[in-house]
Amino acid sequence: xSTAEQQPDNPAPSPPDALLGPADVRELAxxxxxxxxKQKGQNFVIDANTVRRIVRTAEVRPDDVVxxxxxxxxxxxxxxLEAADRVVAVEIxxxxxxxxxxxxxxxxxxxxDRFALVHSDAMLVTELPGPPPTALVANLPYNVAVPVLxxxxxxxPSIERTLVMxxxxxxxxxxxxxxxxxxxxxxxxxNWYAHVKRAGAIGRKVFWPAPNVDSGLVSLVRRxxxxxxxxxxxxxxxVVDAAxxxxxxxxxxxxxGWAGSAAGAEAxxxxxxxxxxxxxxxxxxxxxxxxxxxxxxxxxPAL
Numbered sequence: 001x002s003t004a005e006q007q008p009d010n011p012a013p014s015p016p017d018a019l020l021g022p023a024d025v026r027e028l029a030x031x032x033x034x035x036x037x038k039q040k041g042q043n044f045v046i047d048a049n050t051v052r053r054i055v056r057t058a059e060v061r062p063d064d065v066v067x068x069x070x071x072x073x074x075x076x077x078x079x080x081l082e083a084a085d086r087v088v089a090v091e092i093x094x095x096x097x098x099x100x101x102x103x104x105x106x107x108x109x110x111x112x113d114r115f116a117l118v119h120s121d122a123m124l125v126t127e128l129p130g131p132p133p134t135a136l137v138a139n140l141p142y143n144v145a146v147p148v149l150x151x152x153x154x155x156x157p158s159i160e161r162t163l164v165m166x167x168x169x170x171x172x173x174x175x176x177x178x179x180x181x182x183x184x185x186x187x188x189x190x191n192w193y194a195h196v197k198r199a200g201a202i203g204r205k206v207f208w209p210a211p212n213v214d215s216g217l218v219s220l221v222r223r224x225x226x227x228x229x230x231x232x233x234x235x236x237x238x239v240v241d242a243a244x245x246x247x248x249x250x251x252x253x254x255x256x257g258w259a260g261s262a263a264g265a266e267a268x269x270x271x272x273x274x275x276x277x278x279x280x281x282x283x284x285x286x287x288x289x290x291x292x293x294x295x296x297x298x299x300x301p302a303l
Contacts (some may be wrong), residue, residue, distance in 0.1 A: 018082070018107040019048040025208060028073050032099050036209055044072050045139060047206040051079035057199050057217055058137045058163035060084050061288045067133040067156070069122045069148055070141055072096055074103045077115070080137060086114040086130060089124045122148045125155070132158035142213075146170060146186045153193040153220070154233075162194065162220040165202055171216030172198070183281045184247070188240045191285040192227060194220035227285060231292035236285075239292045243280030249282075252276035255291070258295040264296040 029035070033113070036044055046049055054076060060066060060083040069233045071077045071089040073096065080087045081104070091097040097119040105112045106232045116129045123144070134151055136159045145166040153159060166174070169182075174190050176183040190196045203214035229236065242258040243251060251274065255265035266276040272290035274283065 002021045007226075009096075017048075017050065019078050020046070020107075022046040022208070025073055025075065028099075028103065032095055034073075034095055043139075043209060043211050044074040045206055046208045048075075048079070049203065050206045051076045051080075053200075053216065054137065054163065054165065055079045055083050057219070058135065059161060060135060064135045065131050065133045066135045066137050067128060067152070067159070067221055069136070069138040071100055072139070074100050074107075075242055076137065076139055076292055077104065077279065078108055081108055081111040081115060084114075084135070086116070086129050087281065088116045088118060088130060088133065090118045090120060090125055090128075092119075092121045094119075102189065123151055126258065128156070132156065134158060134160050136162040141283040142167045142170065142211075146174070149174075149220075150193075153222075154191075157222075160222045161200060161224075162218075164218050164220075165215050166218060167211075167212040169171040171218045174218050174220075178282050178284055181281070185240055188283075188285050188288060189237060190220060192233065192236065194222050196220050209296055224297070227289050229286075229293060235292040235295070236289045239288050239295075240280070243283070243288070250277045250279060251291075254280065256282035259296050262299060268294040268296060 013279055025044050029044070060080060062083070062085060063086040066080050066084045066087045068077055068080060068087060068089045071091050077087060077089055077100065089100060091100060097117060101115070104115045118125060118128060133156055140148055145164065149164055153162065173184060173186045174181050175196050178189045197219050199217040199219040202217065204210045206216060239255065239258060243254050246254040251269055252262055252266045255268070256262040259265035259268055268291055269276045271294040272287065274287055274291060
């Protein structure tokens with residue numbers, strides 16, 4: 001276990017500095033009339049030690065431009081501003097988005113010009129203000145964690161390093177390797193973009209309200225060289241989706257619809273050097289790419 005994982009997750013007293021402690025978070029929420037909702041997957045971090053640990057684990061540098069998704073009341077945002085050159089926060093909630101700039105100005109006035117807010121759904125954001133982001137650090141809502149993560153990695157290739165806090169089960173899926181029983185679509189697609197690993201565990205007591213599940217940190221470091229393949233990302237992902245849609249079936253059967261027939265799937269698999277009797281959970285992203293390269297041409301109807 002790393003030293004980061006051994007640190008206590010008990011909420012610290014309200015810090016004497018700019019970061020938000022338990023009392024600060026509750027007072028700010030009360031002033032805004034905000035109650036965290038399960039519908040939006042909101043669980044606010046109330047421990048300054050935890051957000052600083054996240055920033056350290058993310059290896060945020062003084063020259064980094066960090067994008068944060070779902071900043072909420074600003075607990076992690078303030079810690080990121082302490083360490084980074086600038087922070088761009090993407091917030092969908094109207095009340096939280098309206099309040100965050102004032103929180104930054106009140107608690108960290110020297111950094112207010114280094115902060116920008118994008119009031120939008122992260123799934124709809126196609127551009128960000130200022131220099132291109134170099135890092136993504138976020139406490140992602142459990143219900144949208146994977147699609148938001150993959151969307152941000154796809155749309156902003158300048159993001160070199162990512163650290164996300166997600167539900168422990170999601171963290172396990174993202175970081176799983178081939179052969180692991182939880183290895184699946186999120187694992188393969190995340191690996192298309194980056195080298196992925198588990199980076200720590202987060203207890204429940206540092207959140208308000210305390211969730212019913214544990215959380216985990218996942219580190220993703222962008223591949224310096226993309227996967228070598230003549231297939232497009234969309235073509236590769238189509239194979240991945242088909243393989244895991246029926247994960248208990250052999251790839252010959254699971255990819256029959258994708259290939260046009262079981263025989264076509266077998267031909268593509270053999271050409272890619274993959275056993276037709278294998279299952280998707282045993283394949284690397286490179287092997288999925290090889291299969292995509294050998295998709296059979298659709299048969300022309302007889303005249």
